[in-house]
Amino acid sequence: AVNHKLWPEIEKVTMQQLHYARLGVGGAGGWQLFAEDGDMRMYRREEEADGLVVDPLKACHVVKGVTAREVCQIFFSPEYRSGWETTLEDMTIAETISNDTLVFLQTHKRIWPASQRDALFWSHIRSVPDDQDPDASDLWIVCNHSTEHPQYPPNSNKCVRVYLTVCIVCQTFVDPPKDPNKISRDDITCKITYCSVVNPGGWAPASVLRAVYKREYPKFLKRFTSFCIEQCKDKPILF
Numbered sequence: 001a002v003n004h005k006l007w008p009e010i011e012k013v014t015m016q017q018l019h020y021a022r023l024g025v026g027g028a029g030g031w032q033l034f035a036e037d038g039d040m041r042m043y044r045r046e047e048e049a050d051g052l053v054v055d056p057l058k059a060c061h062v063v064k065g066v067t068a069r070e071v072c073q074i075f076f077s078p079e080y081r082s083g084w085e086t087t088l089e090d091m092t093i094a095e096t097i098s099n100d101t102l103v104f105l106q107t108h109k110r111i112w113p114a115s116q117r118d119a120l121f122w123s124h125i126r127s128v129p130d131d132q133d134p135d136a137s138d139l140w141i142v143c144n145h146s147t148e149h150p151q152y153p154p155n156s157n158k159c160v161r162v163y164l165t166v167c168i169v170c171q172t173f174v175d176p177p178k179d180p181n182k183i184s185r186d187d188i189t190c191k192i193t194y195c196s197v198v199n200p201g202g203w204a205p206a207s208v209l210r211a212v213y214k215r216e217y218p219k220f221l222k223r224f225t226s227f228c229i230e231q232c233k234d235k236p237i238l239f
């Protein structure tokens, strides 16, 4: 995929998102905690772009029994998506750039009173060594970033095109560290950071958008992580 015209952008945005995901939520970043459920903490910043709510979101979660690679492969793979993406109405693979990079067109269920939305984005999965701790296991990241495609111009169907940048960054921890082939799922934990910025593309009342995000994001992350646990529990561990 390195010779694909999108590759420089894919490389830049993916590494930028990895850095952004690893920034903490304390300090002057302006992050406010808006949802909590067990080990899941969800933060948002209130931001508007030309009068539209584009509140960045950052969620931190810790999930037992799955690895970073398993979580990211489920998030990336089209065949699992209908099993966890609750607001999805339709999904098309617009382009297969390589085995680790796809272009998706997704339409999401209409959320009254706003008009229906769709999203066209490239999705890239990769593992990166943890430069801060070479002994730690690799980080895995999936980055989704809006793109254009001649076959799917925006607003050509009934939907308003949203513009999004999303990443999910995961790291596996084995506790207690032991002989690699004696590790059970009870010994592994996956630390997940999910970041998203969605520009709704066309007008939607700030109150509606903020209510949608407040309701949908916690549901989305809980459903996604439960789906991962369910999918992996009877399978050999994929590190």
Ligand SMILES: CCCCCc1ccc(-c2ccc(S(=O)(=O)CCO)cc2)cc1/C=C\c1ccccn1
Pocket (backbone or CB within 6 Å): 085, 087, 106, 108, 111, 114, 115, 117, 119, 144, 162, 164, 166, 196, 198, 200, 204, 209, 212, 213, 216, 217, 220
């Ligand atoms: C007025 C309503 C406008 C929002 C409509 C909408 C747009 C985009 C998206 C969306 C959410 C997550 C992704 S992803 O993380 O890349 C995974 C792949 O699907 C891509 C798209 C959703 C939704 C609608 C609902 C909604 C909003 C948050 C969370 C969950 N659902």
